[in-house]
Amino acid sequence: MQTPPNPDSGALLFSQMLEILINGLARGSVYALVALGYTMVYGILGMINFAHGEIFMIGMFAAVFALGAMGSAGLVAVGITLPLAILLAMALSAGFGVMNERIAYRKLRGAHLLAPLTSAIGMSIVLQNFVMLSVTKGKVDFPRAVAQPLANTTWSLGPVQLTALQAVIFATTFALMCGLFWLVQRTRLGIALRAVAQDRTMASLCGMKVDRLIAFAFALGSALAAAAGAMVAMYQGVLRFDSGYMIGLKAFTAAILGGIGNIPGAVLGGLIIGLTEDLTSYTIKSEWKQTTAFAILILVLWLRPRGLLGERVADKV
Amino acid sequence: MADALLRLESARTGYGPNDVLHGVSLTVREGEIVTLLGGNGAGKTTTLGVLSGIVGLRQGKVVWEGRDISGQATADRLRQGLVLCPEARRIFARLTVEENLIAGTWVRDPKLNKAKLEKTWERFPILGQRRKQLGGTLSGGEQQMLAIARALMGEPKLLMLDEPSLGLAPLIVEQIFRILVEINAAGTPVLLVEQNAHQALKIAHRAYVLATGEIVREGTGSELLASDEVRRAYLGED
Numbered sequence: 001m002q003t004p005p006n007p008d009s010g011a012l013l014f015s016q017m018l019e020i021l022i023n024g025l026a027r028g029s030v031y032a033l034v035a036l037g038y039t040m041v042y043g044i045l046g047m048i049n050f051a052h053g054e055i056f057m058i059g060m061f062a063a064v065f066a067l068g069a070m071g072s073a074g075l076v077a078v079g080i081t082l083p084l085a086i087l088l089a090m091a092l093s094a095g096f097g098v099m100n101e102r103i104a105y106r107k108l109r110g111a112h113l114l115a116p117l118t119s120a121i122g123m124s125i126v127l128q129n130f131v132m133l134s135v136t137k138g139k140v141d142f143p144r145a146v147a148q149p150l151a152n153t154t155w156s157l158g159p160v161q162l163t164a165l166q167a168v169i170f171a172t173t174f175a176l177m178c179g180l181f182w183l184v185q186r187t188r189l190g191i192a193l194r195a196v197a198q199d200r201t202m203a204s205l206c207g208m209k210v211d212r213l214i215a216f217a218f219a220l221g222s223a224l225a226a227a228a229g230a231m232v233a234m235y236q237g238v239l240r241f242d243s244g245y246m247i248g249l250k251a252f253t254a255a256i257l258g259g260i261g262n263i264p265g266a267v268l269g270g271l272i273i274g275l276t277e278d279l280t281s282y283t284i285k286s287e288w289k290q291t292t293a294f295a296i297l298i299l300v301l302w303l304r305p306r307g308l309l310g311e312r313v314a315d316k317v
Numbered sequence: 318m319a320d321a322l323l324r325l326e327s328a329r330t331g332y333g334p335n336d337v338l339h340g341v342s343l344t345v346r347e348g349e350i351v352t353l354l355g356g357n358g359a360g361k362t363t364t365l366g367v368l369s370g371i372v373g374l375r376q377g378k379v380v381w382e383g384r385d386i387s388g389q390a391t392a393d394r395l396r397q398g399l400v401l402c403p404e405a406r407r408i409f410a411r412l413t414v415e416e417n418l419i420a421g422t423w424v425r426d427p428k429l430n431k432a433k434l435e436k437t438w439e440r441f442p443i444l445g446q447r448r449k450q451l452g453g454t455l456s457g458g459e460q461q462m463l464a465i466a467r468a469l470m471g472e473p474k475l476l477m478l479d480e481p482s483l484g485l486a487p488l489i490v491e492q493i494f495r496i497l498v499e500i501n502a503a504g505t506p507v508l509l510v511e512q513n514a515h516q517a518l519k520i521a522h523r524a525y526v527l528a529t530g531e532i533v534r535e536g537t538g539s540e541l542l543a544s545d546e547v548r549r550a551y552l553g554e555d
Binding site: 188191192194195198199201202203204205206207208209 | 407467
């Protein structure tokens with residue numbers, strides 16, 4: 001006996017794909033924001049900042065505390081408090097990023113590669129413990145009064161729903177990425193950052209303050225990570241002192257996948273990892289999402305050791 | 318005779334326990350082309366490093382327009398017009414030609430960039446044609462022109478160059494030296510470090526010969542060009 005063709009199956013598949021696309025891109029754009037920080041620091045110093053996930057985590061907490069403080073001060077309009085909280089988180093994390101560079105990197109700039117790597121891992125442990133001891137060992141909730149209305153407001157995009165929360169994530173990440181590209185590609189400051197990345201001696205012969213520009217790159221990357229942290233905190237609803245670990249690892253993977261040191265590569269890598277994870281959750285099981293994400297990384301590095309958009313390692317961004 | 322624009326007084330410096338310069342003194346005056354000759358390891362690049370502030374002094378001083386600037390950072394010296402076009406050109410390979418030039422204006426007013434770029438395209442039409450190309454894609458001669466043009470973007474009152482002829486074909490070298498003469502004729506003094514002694518002496522008003530960290534001769538360009546000793550040591554003639 002023949003099964004009658006299901007008239008809905010085509011539409012169902014299409015709507016599922018759209019859903020995966022939206023969720024995957026929302027997740028991926030957050031990875032991308034964090035990956036930009038890894039890739040910028042690598043581009044300018046040739047080093048991996050292993051404390052970057054913790055900077056992201058500090059951004060999460062900063063946003064939650066800022067919202068809490070504004071809430072208890074009677075400021076509740078989400079349209080004002082949320083952007084303000086994100087900005088505050090970005091500023092605080094930028095400060096931590098600069099401090100991180102100052103303490104864990106500057107003195108070791110001429111040293112063997114393993115030295116700053118070790119000090120960055122040390123910094124990561126210090127920051128995690130700092131938050132664990134000074135804030136809490138347990139979980140902290142993102143203020144429901146802020147996240148709930150955004151999660152409950154939905155728009156129909158054809159057959160699927162887009163929540164206001166996702167829209168906020170898309171709009172914020174898109175705006176921040178455009179801002180970063182504009183800064184790096186179109187301004188004098190961007191030229192100076194790229195000049196320092198390529199030839200520090202010549203940059204200082206042009207009168208550039210190399211130390212300050214490197215610190216600025218850390219501040220920029222940290223601010224982006226904090227914005228991502230605020231949004232992940234909102235999306236997940238809970239946060240902990242070790243919340244930066246997994247995202248940091250995945251964003252690092254995204255940066256490698258896209259070609260470390262390459263700014264568009266970090267964005268591409270982030271989106272691919274995000275989409276892969278959601279695709280896996282839908283088609284296989286959500287427990288497998290990390291396996292497939294890292295399997296893709298291994299596959300790409302096997303076929304293209306410099307990453308998707310990576311250039312020769314010697315020519316950093 | 319015009320006043321000294323730049324004076325290096327008994328400069329002594331080095332990198333490890335040993336000194337590379339053992340009391341080097343030299344002077345550049347307004348309007349001059351001065352060349353500093355010497356073989357490999359004589360201390361030519363170190364001398365320019367001391368003048369531009371990337372190499373510190375152990376003894377002696379750098380006097381610029383009558384003031385001691387020995388303690389000043391590179392950026393402050395740049396602001397006063399002491400600009401170095403370094404050895405091996407050091408073009409930013411992954412910046413465009415135009416971005417390389419803008420990098421050269423970091424200590425200057427960016428409002429003037431447009432006019433300065435126009436002037437650069439006029440003086441170096443080939444760079445104008447390649448303005449959107451990456452620096453690393455230029456030929457050696459074009460890169461040297463870009464390096465000189467980038468230095469000019471810094472509005473030098475004294476242009477210092479470290480071996481601009483290095484690795485270039487003879488025809489291109491001639492072109493580069495013609496450009497230096499033009500820059501000088503337009504009012505900018507030039508301090509030129511060279512191994513290509515013959516070409517350098519032909520355009521220089523005065524010259525110093527540096528050997529193992531000491532000035533062993535000085536004189537006008539034509540004096541040194543005529544000197545048997547210099548001919549033997551640096552021009553490969555018997």
